[in-house]
Amino acid sequence: MMRRLVSAAALCLGLAVSVSADGPADNVPNSVRRIPALGITVSDQDRQELETGVADLSSAVADLERRRDTKITSLVPDIKIYAKAVGDALKHQEFFNPAEIGKARDLLKEGKARADALQSGSAPWTTQTGLVVRGYISKIDGSVQPYGLVIPDSYSPQGPRVRLDIWFHGRGEVLSEVNFVDEHRKRAGEFTPEDTIVLHPYGRYCNAFKFAGEVDVFEALGDVQRRYRIDDDRISVRGFSMGGAACWQFAVHDSDRWFAANPGAGFAETPRFLKVFQKEELKPSWYEQTLWHLYDCTDYAVNLTQCPTVAYSGELDTQKQAADVMAEALKAEGMELMHVIGPKTKHSIHPDSKREIERRMASLARVGRDHAPAEIQFTTYTLKYNRMKWITIDALGEHWKKASVRVIDDAPPEIETENVQAFTISIEPGRQALIDPEEALIVVDEVELQGPPVPTDRSWFCQFHREGGTWKVGPLPDAPLRKRHDLQGPIDDAFMDSFVFVRPSGKSKHDAFEKWSVAERDRAVEHWRRHFRGDARVKDDTAITEADIASSNLVLWGDPESNAILKRIAHKLPISWTAERIKVGGREFAADHHALIMIYPNPLNPNRYVVLNSGFTFRDYDYLNNARQTPKLPDWAVIDLETPADARFPGKVVDANFFSETWELKPTEK
Numbered sequence: 001m002m003r004r005l006v007s008a009a010a011l012c013l014g015l016a017v018s019v020s021a022d023g024p025a026d027n028v029p030n031s032v033r034r035i036p037a038l039g040i041t042v043s044d045q046d047r048q049e050l051e052t053g054v055a056d057l058s059s060a061v062a063d064l065e066r067r068r069d070t071k072i073t074s075l076v077p078d079i080k081i082y083a084k085a086v087g088d089a090l091k092h093q094e095f096f097n098p099a100e101i102g103k104a105r106d107l108l109k110e111g112k113a114r115a116d117a118l119q120s121g122s123a124p125w126t127t128q129t130g131l132v133v134r135g136y137i138s139k140i141d142g143s144v145q146p147y148g149l150v151i152p153d154s155y156s157p158q159g160p161r162v163r164l165d166i167w168f169h170g171r172g173e174v175l176s177e178v179n180f181v182d183e184h185r186k187r188a189g190e191f192t193p194e195d196t197i198v199l200h201p202y203g204r205y206c207n208a209f210k211f212a213g214e215v216d217v218f219e220a221l222g223d224v225q226r227r228y229r230i231d232d233d234r235i236s237v238r239g240f241s242m243g244g245a246a247c248w249q250f251a252v253h254d255s256d257r258w259f260a261a262n263p264g265a266g267f268a269e270t271p272r273f274l275k276v277f278q279k280e281e282l283k284p285s286w287y288e289q290t291l292w293h294l295y296d297c298t299d300y301a302v303n304l305t306q307c308p309t310v311a312y313s314g315e316l317d318t319q320k321q322a323a324d325v326m327a328e329a330l331k332a333e334g335m336e337l338m339h340v341i342g343p344k345t346k347h348s349i350h351p352d353s354k355r356e357i358e359r360r361m362a363s364l365a366r367v368g369r370d371h372a373p374a375e376i377q378f379t380t381y382t383l384k385y386n387r388m389k390w391i392t393i394d395a396l397g398e399h400w401k402k403a404s405v406r407v408i409d410d411a412p413p414e415i416e417t418e419n420v421q422a423f424t425i426s427i428e429p430g431r432q433a434l435i436d437p438e439e440a441l442i443v444v445d446e447v448e449l450q451g452p453p454v455p456t457d458r459s460w461f462c463q464f465h466r467e468g469g470t471w472k473v474g475p476l477p478d479a480p481l482r483k484r485h486d487l488q489g490p491i492d493d494a495f496m497d498s499f500v501f502v503r504p505s506g507k508s509k510h511d512a513f514e515k516w517s518v519a520e521r522d523r524a525v526e527h528w529r530r531h532f533r534g535d536a537r538v539k540d541d542t543a544i545t546e547a548d549i550a551s552s553n554l555v556l557w558g559d560p561e562s563n564a565i566l567k568r569i570a571h572k573l574p575i576s577w578t579a580e581r582i583k584v585g586g587r588e589f590a591a592d593h594h595a596l597i598m599i600y601p602n603p604l605n606p607n608r609y610v611v612l613n614s615g616f617t618f619r620d621y622d623y624l625n626n627a628r629q630t631p632k633l634p635d636w637a638v639i640d641l642e643t644p645a646d647a648r649f650p651g652k653v654v655d656a657n658f659f660s661e662t663w664e665l666k667p668t669e670k
Contacts, residue, residue: 024279026278026624026625027278027279027280027281029621029646029647029648030646030647032620032621032623032624032647033624034620035173035206035530035531035620035623035624036094036096036173036174036176036206036530037096037173037174038093039089039093039094039095039096039097039100039174040095040096040097040098041093042090042095042101046101047090049105050086050090050101050104050105050108051090053086053104053105053108053112054083054086054087054090054108056112057079057082057083057108057111057112057115058083058087060079060112060115060116060119061076061079061080061083061115063119064076064079064115064118064119072118075118075123075126076118077134077135077136077137077144078114078123078125078126078133078134078135079111079114079115079118080135080144081111081133081134081135081144081145081146081177081181082107082108082110082111082114082181083108083111084143084144084177085104085107085146085176085177085178085180085181086104086107086108086178088176088177088529088533089104089176089177089178092529092530094176094178095176095178096174096176096179097174100176100178100179100182103178103179103182104178106182106185107178107181107182110185126227127157128151129151129152129153129155130150130151130153131148131149131150131151131184131185131186131187131188132148132149132150132151133146133147133148133149133181133184133185134146134147134149134223134227135147136219136220136222136223138212138215138216138219138534139215139219139497139498140212140215140495140496140497140498140499140534141498141499141528141532141534141535141536141537142534142537143533143534143535145202145204145216145219145220145533145534146177146180146181146184146202147184147199147200147201147202147220147223147224148180148181148183148184148199148200149184149197149198149199149200149224150188150189150192150197150198150200151197151228152192152194152195152196152197154194154195155195155197155228155229157228157229159229160229160231161229161230161231161232162195162196162197162228162229162230162231162234163193163195163196163197163231163234163235163236163365164196164197164198164199164221164224164228164230164231164234164235164236165191165193165196165197165198165199165235165236165237165238165361166198166199166201166217166221166235166236166237166238166250167189167190167191167198167199167200167238167239167243168201168203168209168217168237168238168239168240168242168243168244168246168247168250169200169203169239169242169243170239170240170241170242170243171206171208171241171242171626172206173206175205175206177202177533180202184200190240190349190354191238191354191357191358193358193361193362193365196365197224197228197230199220199221199224201216201217201220201221202216202220202533203216203217203246204216204531204532204533204534205531205532205533206242206531206623206626207531207532207626207629208242208245208246208249208626208627208629209243209246209249209250210246210249210295210626210629211492211495211496211532211616211629212495212496212532212534213246213532214249214250214496215496215497217246217250221235231368232369233259233368233369233371234259234365234368234369235257235258235259235369236258236259236260236261236262236361236364236365237250237251237258237261237262238261238262238263238264238361239262239263239264239266240264240265240266240312240349241264241265241266241319241347242266242626243264243266244263244264244265244266244267244312244319244322245263245266245267245268245322245626245627246266247261247262247263247264247266248261248263248266248267248268248297248322248326249295249297251263251297251303251304251307251309252297252300252301252303252304252307253300253303253385254385255303255304255305255306255307255388256306256307256369256387256388256389257369258307258369259308259364259365259367259368259369260307260308260309260310260361260364260365261304261307261308261309261310262309262310262311262312262357262361263309263311263312263322263323264311264312264313264349265312265313265314265317265319265320265322265347266319266322267319267321267322267626267627268296268297268298268322268323268325268326269292269295269296269297269298269299269325269627270292270295270296270627270628270630271284271289271292272321272325273321273322273325273627274625274627274628276318276321277318277319277321277625277627278625278627285653285656287633287634287656287657287658288630288631288632290400290634290658291400291490291630291631291632291634292630293381293382293400294381294382294384294490294630294631295630297326297329298325298326298328298329299329299379299381299402300379300380300381300385301326301329301330301332301333301335301379302330302333302335302377302378302379302404303377303378303379303388304330304335305333305335305376305377306370306373306376306377306378306388306389308364309337309338310338310340310357310360310361310364311323311326311327311337311338311339311340312339312340312341312342312349312353312357313339313340313341313342314341314342314345314346314347314348314349314350315341315342315343315344315345316344316345316346317345317346317347319347320341323337323339327339333377338360340353340356340357340360341353370389371389371428371431372389372390372427372428372431372434373389374407374409374413374434375407375408375409376388376389376390376391376405376406376407377404377405377406377407378391378393378404378405378406379402379403379404380393380403380404381399381400381401381402381403382396382399382400382488383395383396383399383483383484383485383486383488384485384486384488384493386485388405390425390426390427390428390431391405391407391423391424391425392423392424392426392485393405393420393422393423394421394422394423394424394463394465394475394476394484394485395420395421395422395465395476395482395483395484395661396419396420396421396483396661397419397420397421397661398419398661399483399488399489399658399661400658401419402418402419403417403418403419403420404416404417404418404419404420405417405420405423407434409434410443411436412435412436412439412441412442412443412448413434413435413442413443414442414443414444415442415443415444415445416445417444417445420466421465421466421476421661422463422464422465422466422475422476423463423464424461424462424463424464425442425451425460425461425462425463425464426460426461427459427460427461428459429457429458429459430457430458430459431458431459434460435451435454435460436454437453437454440452440453440454440460442462444464444471445471447470447471449464449471449472449473450473451473463475463476465477479662480662481601481606481662481663482661482662482663483659483661483662483663487601487606487607487609489599489634489635489658489659490599490617490631490633490634490635490658491597491598491599491611491614491616491617491631491633491634491635492616492617492618492631493599493609494553494555494599494609494611495528495532495553495615495616497552497553498551498552498553499536499537499552499553499554499555499611500537500538500539500544500548500552500553500554500555501521501524501525501536501537501538501539501555501557502539502540502541502544502554502555502556502557502563502565503521503538503539503540503541503557503558504517504540504541504556504557504558504562504563504564504566505540505541505542505562505563505564506558506561506562506563506564507562508558508559508561508562509561509579510559510591510592510593512592512593512641512642513559513591513592513593513594513595513641514562516595516639516641516645516650516651517557517558517559517562517595517613518557519645520557520613520614520615520645520650521557521613523615523645524536524555524614524615524616525538525615527615527616527619528615528616531616531623532616536615537552541556541558541563541564541565541566542564544565549602549604549605549608550605550608551608552608553602553608553609553610553611554602554608554609554610554611555610555611555612555614555615556610556611556612556613557613558613559577559591559595559596560577560578560579561579565604566612568604569602569603569604569610572603573598573600573603574600574659574663574664574665575596575598575636575665577591577596578591579591582594582596582638584636584638584655584665585665585667587655589638589640589654589655593640593641593642594638594639594640594641594654595613595638595639595641595650595651596612596613596636596637596638596639597612597613597614597633597636597637597638597639597650598611598612598613598614598635598636598637599611599612599614599635599636600635600636600659600663601663614633614650617631617632617633618630618631618632619632619646619647619648619649619650620647620648621647621648622648632648632649633653633656634656634657634658635657635658635659636656636657636659637653637655637656638653638654638655638656639651639652639653639654640652640653640654
């Protein structure tokens, strides 16, 4: 994962690897190596051959798309993945080894074979067993993203629904689309359980399946569920190294989706791991430290009450630290981690341990997922992760502080809450065994409440909210703005759904700001492609349509003088920005050498975000270790441009904070 080790597997794959190890050399912000590194120079002859192949395949794809037959166009992403993989490697110098030129030829050949078959009305790969690579179009940026599958010989489109395991790959700084697609044409991976489909998501490269990488997992899973007969009660998450970190993340944040989790090695939180593994002296700002709550799995450990977990570590692996800190967090909740340890083993899975893990996972698969447990324990720090089984938290007292719901099976059932302002109970038809149909009573924080009657289909739906500190039945009263699921910030959240970069048609009167804004915009476009493997959609402010406003988060570059959309909404934002100053509450900053970065519900469509002058907020230094890849800015920040942007920050942050639960300014914290 974080180590760049020369392994037999890497050598067999022909991957370029570095023999240096992470550590102090990667702790110097003003000396940051490029990730991914620039690859080899492709000869003119090879380049011409591959460019011709990409052009021919792209032309075949265009012909298929013109057919306007959904049965055909729905399969076009399975072909586009080959053209994108090779085309991007050529365009961005991402062939890292001469052997990859041969891989690219093979991918173009396979893509053309698929295109020819589809032109004639067949798609043999859709019924193929064994190793299959497919693709989907992402809602985030319209890019095609690949994923690998292992389809068991026993699978039949007419047969019973089958178990699915999601396997998260390890860190790979040279894991281009060419290498990923080629690998999953040839190798099944670490685990291939009987009668089980294994999904290998790409995760948009090397980000530990966070942010857009996290969305990739659910988009790939959704695509597989549409195309194959998956048993939704028998889906698990698994992974090793960086993939183990991802597995911890999905296990605690989405515990109710899986029948089990099987994390191996990796990391489970940011601060302790970086001190142990990276030997890094951490000096985070208060808001960076607060934002560790987004992905620190130790904070969410109690959620594993709802997700059976079998952890693995090698006895001698430094990344055993991940399971150890999770075991510590679980012990504090009265839980004991099932931790299989490979004897005298470093960073690999011991054969005996592998058999033991498979035995336990198979047993858990036979039981499957429990849809409606009578008791629930759920903790979160953000409405981004707000659901557990039949409980949904609709509003928090305050974001980034611990919020919890505990359901106790009693008569009537009791619910204990902390830092929760509103929640919903929604029990599916036929699964209601909690509420007494004759009384429909429930106790919330020692207050007995009368809910609606239980319908004859045995479902139950009821909303609760605090009013003056007292719980009431019913939804939270409407407010002009309120933080809610997928509209709660911070800035990085805007890039987990459809977004458009909005380029100003004018220029700022302040040269320092103009140069900074253009440079940061260009950087955001480049680094979105480099790190999240898509092309950011960029439109001029004069070209933004009502459809864009309705469907996408708008990332506005420039200031109210230069950007027409920003000028249109500036008076509706909680921070004032004029040609002379940026005013945040009682503080003022000269506009000639300051910039405003912010996320806020779009005044033109409060169901979507507007972002000012920012892409995702972690930068080059954070690429060097996946545990660093956490949000670096809260909901807004003022940047002093007299300090140049660098590998960590877009300039000097002179003020920053979160908005309140109703998207209002809060006092600046020190």
